[in-house]
Amino acid sequence: MPHxxxxxxxxxxxxxxxxxxxxGRPGARGPLHPLEALLLVLVSLxxxxxxxALALGPRLGRRVLLVCGLAPLATSIWAAAQxxxxxxxxxxxxxxxxxxxxxxxxxxxxxxxxxLMVALVSGIGTLIFAYAAAYFSDQPHLGRFAATLVAFxxxxxxxxxxxxxxxxxxxWELTSITSYLLIGFEDTKGPARAAALxxxxxxxxxxxxxxxxxxxxxxxxxxxxxxxxxxxxxxGTAVEVALVLVLLGAFTKSAQAPFHSWLPGxxxxxxxxxxxxxxxxMVKAGxxxxxxxxxxxxxxxxxxxxxxxxxxxxxxxxxxxxxxxRDLKLLLAYGTVSQLGFMVVLLGAGRPDTTFAGAALxxxxxxxxxxLFMVVGVIxxxxxxxxxxxxxxxxxxxxxxxVLSVVAxxxxxxxxxxxxxxxxxxxxxxxxxxxxxxxxxxxxxAVVAGSALTFAYTARFLWGAFATKPAAxxxxxxxxxxxxxxxxxxxxxxxxxxxxxxxxLLPAPLNPLVGQAGVALxxxxxxxxxxxxxxxxxxxxxxxxxxAVGTTLFLLRDRIxxxxxxxxxxxxxxxxxxxxxxxxxxxxxxVTAVVQNGxxxxxxxxIILTILILPGVPLAARASLPEGLVWWDRPLQAGVxxxxxxxxxxxxxxxxxxxxxxxxxxxxxxxxxxxxxxxxPDLALTQFLVETLAxxxxxxxxxxxxxxxHHVRWLPVDASRVAVSAAVGVFVAxxxxxxAAARTEPSVSAAYLEQSLPEAGGRNxxxxxxxxxxxxxxxxxxxxxxxxxxxxxSLVGIRRRRGQAGTGTPSAVHPxxxxxxEEATR
Amino acid sequence: MRPEDRSLILDTCVRAVFHxxxxxSLYLLLSGHNQPGGGFVGGLVAGAAFVLRYxxxxxxxxxxxxxxRPQLLLGSGVVLAALTGVGSWLxxxxxxxxxxxxxxxxxxxxxxxxxxxxxxxGVFLVVAGLVLTLLESLGDVAETEEQAxxxxxxxxxxxxxx
Numbered sequence: 001m002p003h004x005x006x007x008x009x010x011x012x013x014x015x016x017x018x019x020x021x022x023x024g025r026p027g028a029r030g031p032l033h034p035l036e037a038l039l040l041v042l043v044s045l046x047x048x049x050x051x052x053a054l055a056l057g058p059r060l061g062r063r064v065l066l067v068c069g070l071a072p073l074a075t076s077i078w079a080a081a082q083x084x085x086x087x088x089x090x091x092x093x094x095x096x097x098x099x100x101x102x103x104x105x106x107x108x109x110x111x112x113x114x115x116l117m118v119a120l121v122s123g124i125g126t127l128i129f130a131y132a133a134a135y136f137s138d139q140p141h142l143g144r145f146a147a148t149l150v151a152f153x154x155x156x157x158x159x160x161x162x163x164x165x166x167x168x169x170x171x172w173e174l175t176s177i178t179s180y181l182l183i184g185f186e187d188t189k190g191p192a193r194a195a196a197l198x199x200x201x202x203x204x205x206x207x208x209x210x211x212x213x214x215x216x217x218x219x220x221x222x223x224x225x226x227x228x229x230x231x232x233x234x235x236g237t238a239v240e241v242a243l244v245l246v247l248l249g250a251f252t253k254s255a256q257a258p259f260h261s262w263l264p265g266x267x268x269x270x271x272x273x274x275x276x277x278x279x280x281x282m283v284k285a286g287x288x289x290x291x292x293x294x295x296x297x298x299x300x301x302x303x304x305x306x307x308x309x310x311x312x313x314x315x316x317x318x319x320x321x322x323x324x325x326r327d328l329k330l331l332l333a334y335g336t337v338s339q340l341g342f343m344v345v346l347l348g349a350g351r352p353d354t355t356f357a358g359a360a361l362x363x364x365x366x367x368x369x370x371x372l373f374m375v376v377g378v379i380x381x382x383x384x385x386x387x388x389x390x391x392x393x394x395x396x397x398x399x400x401x402x403v404l405s406v407v408a409x410x411x412x413x414x415x416x417x418x419x420x421x422x423x424x425x426x427x428x429x430x431x432x433x434x435x436x437x438x439x440x441x442x443x444x445x446a447v448v449a450g451s452a453l454t455f456a457y458t459a460r461f462l463w464g465a466f467a468t469k470p471a472a473x474x475x476x477x478x479x480x481x482x483x484x485x486x487x488x489x490x491x492x493x494x495x496x497x498x499x500x501x502x503x504x505l506l507p508a509p510l511n512p513l514v515g516q517a518g519v520a521l522x523x524x525x526x527x528x529x530x531x532x533x534x535x536x537x538x539x540x541x542x543x544x545x546x547x548a549v550g551t552t553l554f555l556l557r558d559r560i561x562x563x564x565x566x567x568x569x570x571x572x573x574x575x576x577x578x579x580x581x582x583x584x585x586x587x588x589x590x591v592t593a594v595v596q597n598g599x600x601x602x603x604x605x606x607i608i609l610t611i612l613i614l615p616g617v618p619l620a621a622r623a624s625l626p627e628g629l630v631w632w633d634r635p636l637q638a639g640v641x642x643x644x645x646x647x648x649x650x651x652x653x654x655x656x657x658x659x660x661x662x663x664x665x666x667x668x669x670x671x672x673x674x675x676x677x678x679x680x681p682d683l684a685l686t687q688f689l690v691e692t693l694a695x696x697x698x699x700x701x702x703x704x705x706x707x708x709x710h711h712v713r714w715l716p717v718d719a720s721r722v723a724v725s726a727a728v729g730v731f732v733a734x735x736x737x738x739x740a741a742a743r744t745e746p747s748v749s750a751a752y753l754e755q756s757l758p759e760a761g762g763r764n765x766x767x768x769x770x771x772x773x774x775x776x777x778x779x780x781x782x783x784x785x786x787x788x789x790x791x792x793x794s795l796v797g798i799r800r801r802r803g804q805a806g807t808g809t810p811s812a813v814h815p816x817x818x819x820x821x822e823e824a825t826r
Numbered sequence: 827m828r829p830e831d832r833s834l835i836l837d838t839c840v841r842a843v844f845h846x847x848x849x850x851s852l853y854l855l856l857s858g859h860n861q862p863g864g865g866f867v868g869g870l871v872a873g874a875a876f877v878l879r880y881x882x883x884x885x886x887x888x889x890x891x892x893x894x895r896p897q898l899l900l901g902s903g904v905v906l907a908a909l910t911g912v913g914s915w916l917x918x919x920x921x922x923x924x925x926x927x928x929x930x931x932x933x934x935x936x937x938x939x940x941x942x943x944x945x946x947x948g949v950f951l952v953v954a955g956l957v958l959t960l961l962e963s964l965g966d967v968a969e970t971e972e973q974a975x976x977x978x979x980x981x982x983x984x985x986x987x988x
Contacts, residue, residue, distance in 0.1 A: 681862040689870035693957060696877050700964040704971060760924065761940055762859035770864060771942040771949070775922040778945075779907050782952040786900040789959040793897065796963040 038078055039094045039108035039161055046071045046154025050147040057143010062133050064143050068150040069129025075122040075157060079115060086115050087512045089519065093163070107225055109163035112516030116359060117160035117288060119513070120366040124280045125153045127492035131374055132272035134489035135381060145185055149273070152178035156281050160288060165214045165224050168289075172210065172253070175282050176203045182277060183269040195265035198577060202252050202262045210249025210289075216242035226292060233296040240301030246289065247306055254286030254340045257314040261573035264321075264333040271377030274329065279336045279369040284362065287340060291347035291358060295522035298350020307348030308439065312446035314341025319453025323460065323553070324564045328376045328386045331461055332369070335412070338450060338457075339365050345447060346427055352525035353430035356518035360423040360530060363514065364411060367496045368420055371408040372461070374493035375401060379465060381489070383482045388464025395466030397482055401490060402466045404497040411500040413458040413550065414451060414543065418504035421543070422530050424451060428539035448542050455550025460557055507532060601721070608728045616731045619738065626741030637677055644670035652725075655708050661698040665691050682766040832883060840882040844891075847875035855950050856943070865946035869953025876958055885965045888958070896962055899955025907948030910941055 049071040057064050082092060091111035098106040110118070132149070136142055155174035162168040177200075184196030218224040220234040220242065233239075250256075255263035266278045277283070290307065298304050318338030325331035343365070346358030378401060379394065380386045395402040411420030431447060434440040503510050507530035515527030534540060553560065632638045647666035654660040668691030675684035712718050752773060753765055762768040770778050851871035858864030880888050911922035924941045 682864070682867065685862055685867050686870065689867065689874060692874060693870065693877065696881075697960055697964065700960075760942070762942070764858060764860050764862065764864070766862075767858045767864040767946070768942075770866065771859075771945045772922075772924050775911065775924075775942075775945060778949060779904075779911060779922070782907060782949055783904055785952050785956050786904050789900050789956045790897065793959060793963050 206252025213245030865949030873957025903951030
């Protein structure tokens with residue numbers, strides 16, 4: 001019976017008490033209202049929706065996406081209902097027992113910052129599902145798509161709600177896996193599969209680093225609850241290493257240079273996926289983690305220099321690359337890389353002002369970038385191209401789409417009076433107060449340059465998508481030929497664009513949300529208000545510089561594009577990825593060629609030498625025959641032993657394989673006789689039967705082998721094999737002698753003999769051990785037997801097919817003996 | 827195996843003892859809890875019975891005696907053994923904890939039935955299934971090869987004849 005979970009559990013390092021931490025948590029309220037305790041239920045709801053989608057997918061057609069959209073919708077409604085309390089500073093916490101034996105609990109926590117993330121994940125998620133229902137036509141596998149997408153939504157929700165960092169890690173990896181499946185959704189296309197694998201390898205590799213970092217951090221802090229770690233931040237070398245590892249995980253997830261190559265590749269996914277995972281939510285997981293930890297750890301070790309350098313470099317690289325893209329979706333993807341770098345700078349700096357600005361930017365970016373991706377999806381769907389050289393005149397034809405794109409784009413470029421402008425002003429304001437000396441100035445310069453690039457690529461995007469271009473290539477599209485999209489297709493993007501415009505003009509309602517998000521991250525923050533008009537100050541001046549430079553860059557776009565194409569170019573991250581994958585493959589090939597060279601004698605020699613060196617040498621070093629050694633109980637044993645030895649020698653010197661097999665059988669029977677003499681009928685019976693069957697099976701194989709062994713010519717290699725064989729024989733014999741004499745504890749056999757009848761109701765203690773006392777071992781063994789049998793069947797099947805092709809080799813039949821032999825040693 | 831290759835004496839003797847050996851294997855299985863025997867030994871004995879049939883009549887003969895795929899035995903054996911373990915766990919005991927009942931049957935008298943028997947039957951099925959699998963896979967291959975060799979020889983013989 002599984003016993004009740006221990007309430008307190010000490011760890012080897014810290015000796016902390018989980019249960020003791022329950023009362024008096026910061027920001028925790030009294031007993032939970034039933035409606036509040038829904039965190040776990042809501043995450044599970046997504047999983048349930050995924051199962052439903054898989055089951056009903058074929059029957060529902062496109063509507064399956066709407067059904068799945070109910071899960072994020074319900075979450076949004078619930079979050080909105082919780083908002084008043086959370087925005088007053090009272091976090092909702094829910095705990096569930098997870099691994100009680102290790103003292104690990106699944107803790108979910110909804111605080112101000114989590115609420116903002118839920119608004120992104122579930123709010124935008126709901127719109128994405130509505131959008132996807134219009135994007136896809138009825139097609140097979142749509143159920144699978146909907147299931148994966150809603151599973152992602154649930155994982156992402158779990159990620160932002162998890163307070164336990166191990167739980168967070170599980171959700172983190174789940175988002176990587178669902179992202180992999182979604183990028184590779186069109187699994188008949190090679191590039192989609194390659195892009196999915198690339199994303200998986202990069203984010204998965206970062207995930208491993210993250211796991212290492214989180215474990216180190218948890219060990220150092222003595223707790224795995226994020227809120228508790230941040231309440232009393234640990235220090236020391238281990239923590240500094242842990243933070244670098246955590247950052248590595250966050251950088252790969254959030255596509256920071258030099259790990260950003262997977263994000264443009266991920267554009268192989270259907271556009272709803274790009275809009276949701278690869279702009280609004282998943283790529284923000286790394287930013288989220290950095291934001292959570294920065295206020296506590298920014299001063300520790302390499303954190304701040306690393307975050308600021310990588311973030312600023314990413315912002316510049318992404319913007320620079322975006323300027324030369326001709327595919328609208330790729331342009332946005334590089335734009336996302338750039339903006340993610342911006343967010344990493346703001347939220348990673350660990351200062352209250354920048355944290356506040358980062359929270360605002362997180363919200364603004366989610367809205368405008370999702371809207372712009374949706375627009376690209378609409379254009380792609382209606383015009384069947386995303387190449388800005390082929391698109392022309394769409395602005396006149398699709399006026400509504402153009403208007404909403406300009407609104408969302410202006411927000412991305414940071415133009416007043418939109419929310420993106422407010423966020424960027426707050427960012428400049430915060431960065432101007434960084435007070436980091438020359439480094440700080442460099443960061444500001446990089447961010448201003450990055451914003452100018454953002455302005456330029458936004459202009460390029462809008463021009464490319466909607467302008468009427470006289471110079472468009474001859475067969476280029478003309479606007480009037482493009483059918484108008486259905487209103488349901490455009491509405492989600494229009495809602496987001498409207499939101500970004502309204503909140504730009506009237507930012508006051510967002511003050512509590514962004515302010516409380518900032519306070520949740522950094523309690524020292526005294527949240528400022530979001531203003532459209534800050535007055536004439538340095539930030540506004542920087543904005544003016546940004547716009548001026550950005551406009552110039554846009555006007556010079558042709559020259560820049562040519563220059564970029566001709567420039568020697570930065571070492572590309574894509575090239576780095578390809579080179580490292582190819583390197584790993586080459587290394588694997590070489591290693592395999594050495595360790596798996598196909599020669600059975602080599603394998604055996606390696607195994608035997610390992611046995612001889614590792615346990616054998618220490619054994620020989622202190623070898624002395626045990627005291628009181630009894631050579632035999634009865635003379636009969638000595639006689640049988642002599643027979644066994646003779647038969648064994650005969651096996652070794654026999655020329656014919658058949659004779660060797662028979663001698664080997666004689667050895668086995670001799671051992672069985674020894675068992676009988678010793679009074680072990682069960683063992684003897686088994687040994688006799690196994691030997692008999694082994695001989696029969698050997699005969700099967702002998703029919704495929706030459707009649708005689710190859711002639712021994714006593715070359716050095718033969719001599720060395722004999723020496724190795726003799727040595728392993730001596731070792732096994734010596735080991736058996738010494739091991740039997742090395743007992744320090746009383747034997748268990750007495751207890752087994754005593755309990756066999758009263759406890760298990762059996763008089764045959766051997767059988768009772770097999771089926772009762774050690775039944776789990778037996779279950780494992782018969783499973784191994786079954787697996788071995790399946791292996792034999794498939795190997796023989798392969799051999800038979802090859803045999804039909806005329807290239808049969810007799811080697812494939814060997815595993816049969818291993819299964820039998822293994823049993824014979826029981 | 828071709829009919830002319832079979833030995834009449836061996837064939838008859840094997841037929842005579844085959845069922846007896848199977849019975850013996852069942853006896854070993856059932857009595858194993860208190861006397862030498864058990865599922866493992868019983869399974870081996872049953873397997874040996876089929877080996878005899880194989881020696882006398884080849885893979886076809888074995889297949890006629892056990893007209894199902896031997897993997898069926900393997901699978902059902904593992905499942906049965908696992909189910910007994912899980913069953914006791916679901917019933918509130920430890921995993922693989924066994925219960926016993928004492929029955930008084932009219933003809934057989936006192937019988938101690940233990941759930942270990944179900945577990946042992948699982949072991950029996952796996953071991954017997956393994957032997958059958960080996961006979962079917964390896965034996966079949968060896969036979970095919972022998973026949974092919976014999977045909978090659980025969981072919982070479984007729985080819986050389988004038």
